[in-house]
Amino acid sequence: MIVPIDPNFQNVRPEAEGFIQSALDTLLVHIAILDHSMEIIGVNAAWRQLAADNAPPIPDHGLGLKYPALCQEFAGMDLPQPSLLLEGMSELTAGEREMFEIEYRLGERRFFVVRARRFCWHEDLRLIVAHENITELKHAQFQLDQEQDRRAMKQRCLSMMSHELRASLASIQLSRDLLAQYDLRATANERQQYLENISLQVKQLNEIVSDVVSLSKSERSDVEFKAARHDLVAFCRDIIECFRLCRRGSHKLHFHCDADQMPAEFDAKLLRRALGNLLSNAIKYSPAGGDVRLRLWRDGDWARISLSDQGIGIPKEEAKYLYLAFHRASNVGLLPGSGLGLAIAKQALDFHHGQISFRSEIGVGTTFELALPLRQNGETSYGPLAPLG
Numbered sequence: 001m002i003v004p005i006d007p008n009f010q011n012v013r014p015e016a017e018g019f020i021q022s023a024l025d026t027l028l029v030h031i032a033i034l035d036h037s038m039e040i041i042g043v044n045a046a047w048r049q050l051a052a053d054n055a056p057p058i059p060d061h062g063l064g065l066k067y068p069a070l071c072q073e074f075a076g077m078d079l080p081q082p083s084l085l086l087e088g089m090s091e092l093t094a095g096e097r098e099m100f101e102i103e104y105r106l107g108e109r110r111f112f113v114v115r116a117r118r119f120c121w122h123e124d125l126r127l128i129v130a131h132e133n134i135t136e137l138k139h140a141q142f143q144l145d146q147e148q149d150r151r152a153m154k155q156r157c158l159s160m161m162s163h164e165l166r167a168s169l170a171s172i173q174l175s176r177d178l179l180a181q182y183d184l185r186a187t188a189n190e191r192q193q194y195l196e197n198i199s200l201q202v203k204q205l206n207e208i209v210s211d212v213v214s215l216s217k218s219e220r221s222d223v224e225f226k227a228a229r230h231d232l233v234a235f236c237r238d239i240i241e242c243f244r245l246c247r248r249g250s251h252k253l254h255f256h257c258d259a260d261q262m263p264a265e266f267d268a269k270l271l272r273r274a275l276g277n278l279l280s281n282a283i284k285y286s287p288a289g290g291d292v293r294l295r296l297w298r299d300g301d302w303a304r305i306s307l308s309d310q311g312i313g314i315p316k317e318e319a320k321y322l323y324l325a326f327h328r329a330s331n332v333g334l335l336p337g338s339g340l341g342l343a344i345a346k347q348a349l350d351f352h353h354g355q356i357s358f359r360s361e362i363g364v365g366t367t368f369e370l371a372l373p374l375r376q377n378g379e380t381s382y383g384p385l386a387p388l389g
Contacts (some may be wrong), residue, residue, distance in 0.1 A: 030131040038067045092118045111138040168201040225351050227376040232262040236296050239275050250289030257296040265376040274348035277341035278307050286311030308367035314360040
């Protein structure tokens, strides 16, 4: 019975009580009726099924049990704050509120919302509690959010690509026009500058296209991860030497490692792209020049790599967006970039089961730190890793 008949209330007919029970049994929502002490005195069919499906099943569907104690039986209930449910129910019994609602989760993928309301039944207090399964709604909302995020990303991609491509093409066109118009009057040095600018802009366009292709492949799982045994010391030193040859200017590039060799298993192509993007950013976002330092050391079963610059820094409030594709910090100004470098670096570390973190101070510089397992065997049990940063 959903509302037991009290002999003191003869005007309550069994027919009315049966009608209420039948009505509640047709609902998919799990419903229980509580008395003033929060003891469960009635349930509907959906509640009985939920109690039977529990592991182990709830004896007698929870009838006669205190509602807060029964909630403890559902050990998987994941509430924002466990005390909120009890507090809300207590406020209902005290008459401090008429209705109470809170969401919770059972296990990893089942979501519920509990709604409770007080009412009077022949001068006695009753609480009606309804647990509604909102799993499908939550999953649909999650898919909708993902789709909106994808659309927003595509829009950012188009906007960023349009801006970067237009800027580079305009610069190429300007250099070409100057060469065509002033070729005979321009000095050899001026002509060389025009040609170098065209070459620089073409390189910038190639980097943007390459970044987009790389990110697109990894999002579609088209990247083939090929880990092989390499010397990580020689690998890092080679990257620094390449940047020294190609990026001569006001930046001084340093590499330090106490070990002569460090055998490791990694995908050289992916890791080179990750470190290359980080080094490019370190140089690009240090317009005043300064030192760029790459340091490598071993930490148990892991290799640690830190890369620091003396650049513009990253605003603290933007840290959580830093590895999102096409996101660029608000303080980059007119410095060129696609906003893809860090997203690509993060994905490369993910392929290696590694980690990446950073610390930064505006106007002082930024340090990125990478942790890379020395072995990529899927059966390998890696040793503990201290927090990055």
